[in-house]
Amino acid sequence: MSYKAKFRVWRGEGGEGKLEDFTVEVNEGEVVLDIIHRLQATQAPDLAVRWNCKAGKCGSCSMEINGRPKLGCMTRMSTFTEDETITVTPMRTFPVIKDLVTDVSFNYQKAREIPSFTPPSDVKPGEYRMQQIDVERSQEFRKCIECFMCNNVCHVIRDHEENKPGFAGPRFLMRIAELDMHPYDVADRKDSAQEEHGLGYCNITKCCTEVCPEHIKITDNALIPMKERVVDRKYDPLVWLGNKIFKRSSSKS
Amino acid sequence: MTQTTADSPARRQRAQIKERTLRTDQWWRYPLITFIIFTAFLVYATWAIFDTSYFVSPYHAPFASPCLATSCPPESRLFGFAPFGDWYTLPPGLLILGLPAGFRFTCYYYRKAYYRGFWLSPPACGVNEPHSKYTGESRFPLILQNVHRYFFYAAIVVGLVLAIDAVKALIGNPTGLGTWILIVNAVLINLYTLSCHSCRHITAGRLNHFSKHPVRYKAWGFVSKLNAKHQELALISMFSVMGADLYVRLVAKGIINFPFA
Structure with missing residues (x-):
């Protein structure tokens, strides 16, 4: 018809x-x-x-x-x-x-600003041993097809051009979360997520999740968990005290 | 035809579209309904703080529980505990309401809802917000939203208190409608509390090696399932706590007085 x-x-x-x-x-x-x-x-x-x-x-x-x-x-x-x-x-x-x-080159610029996967120096390629349950959280984020609609709809930069230099957008904050949750990544990403990539700008209004064509739960599974990890590092005195008392590394657990 | 190059100024301009949004659906419904429901909740909570009919044996209105002042009826005190003496003359509900209120105010779901419904930041996806500047939760005062997990700890205690109130009601009047209203409310409040994003993080979300922590991983799986329904639980428990509170007050005032009330 x-x-x-x-x-x-x-x-x-x-x-x-x-x-x-x-x-x-x-x-x-x-x-x-x-x-x-x-x-x-x-x-x-x-x-x-x-x-x-x-x-x-x-x-x-x-x-x-x-x-x-x-x-x-x-x-x-x-x-x-x-x-x-x-x-x-x-x-x-x-x-x-x-x-x-x-011209979506803003996104490629932001991608370049995020340090790539950083394995421990004593583990060589071919020696990685990971269980499925350790990596499946990150695998959800690998479904991203980089359509950049999440970054497009995010009001932090959609309505405020001036925020672009300091805000990576949901797509790349998700990338930071993906790497931070990775069992073999040893880079410290929490401080930079907040200070350099603008995680604090996110007010979790979930538009990125609404528009994602791959139905990735960007806000619930990447941005909020990353915000909570940043709270561990920067804003929670109890976690800080626990790390001191039990001599835990605050970067990776 | 003119060609633009990667560095040409023309490449730096967005499409100049004057309309605030080109959406044709009823995008304004969500923020409007949110605004109306939350305002109604705030008005009710304010009235409830100053209303003195918060206890009628064996029912305790959730908004005023636990009652921590000596001005509370002895039966309404939690294990007889009343640290606030006669010097405290303000409504007892004022002492504790800040904890569940703070938990909801800093909750990730409520943040989304009121940023959209009250602050219009943004009112809906793809609809321009009216503010000329935006720093989000990166600065004071909104950076204080990061305190959410502490309100979560307090909310666990409040949820336990409501569960104790429900058990006390069950012992005192097992066939009373109010008893079952309080039980349903306690279950919903506790489910909402457990479904919290901070709870999910604390159980095991902060770990990178789930395989080394099987018990915590199981707990994380359970909380994650609840967490997927966090928005629904937040809203249903908001209505249930308001409904249960109003019911108890109406019984206490004698407005509801049928035999199995």
């Missing part, structure tokens, strides 16, 4: 642009990205959109559909009514290159 849908697509370069109206054919089983491709094929050949796998696994086609961050390839047209006008814009937190394509 086909029908004609009303679309408003943001078009422009370098931030300057406007919403343009289109009426476009929609067929049964199609997703928003299919419609964007049909627009390219029929009405707007220079419409820019980043895409790759069309299967929700590459994280390329992140966009905002009716104001909500979504993957274009995973948003079914059947979730809209036929008379609804569907508004498609680029992610609002990152600079626009053209139309729906944003």
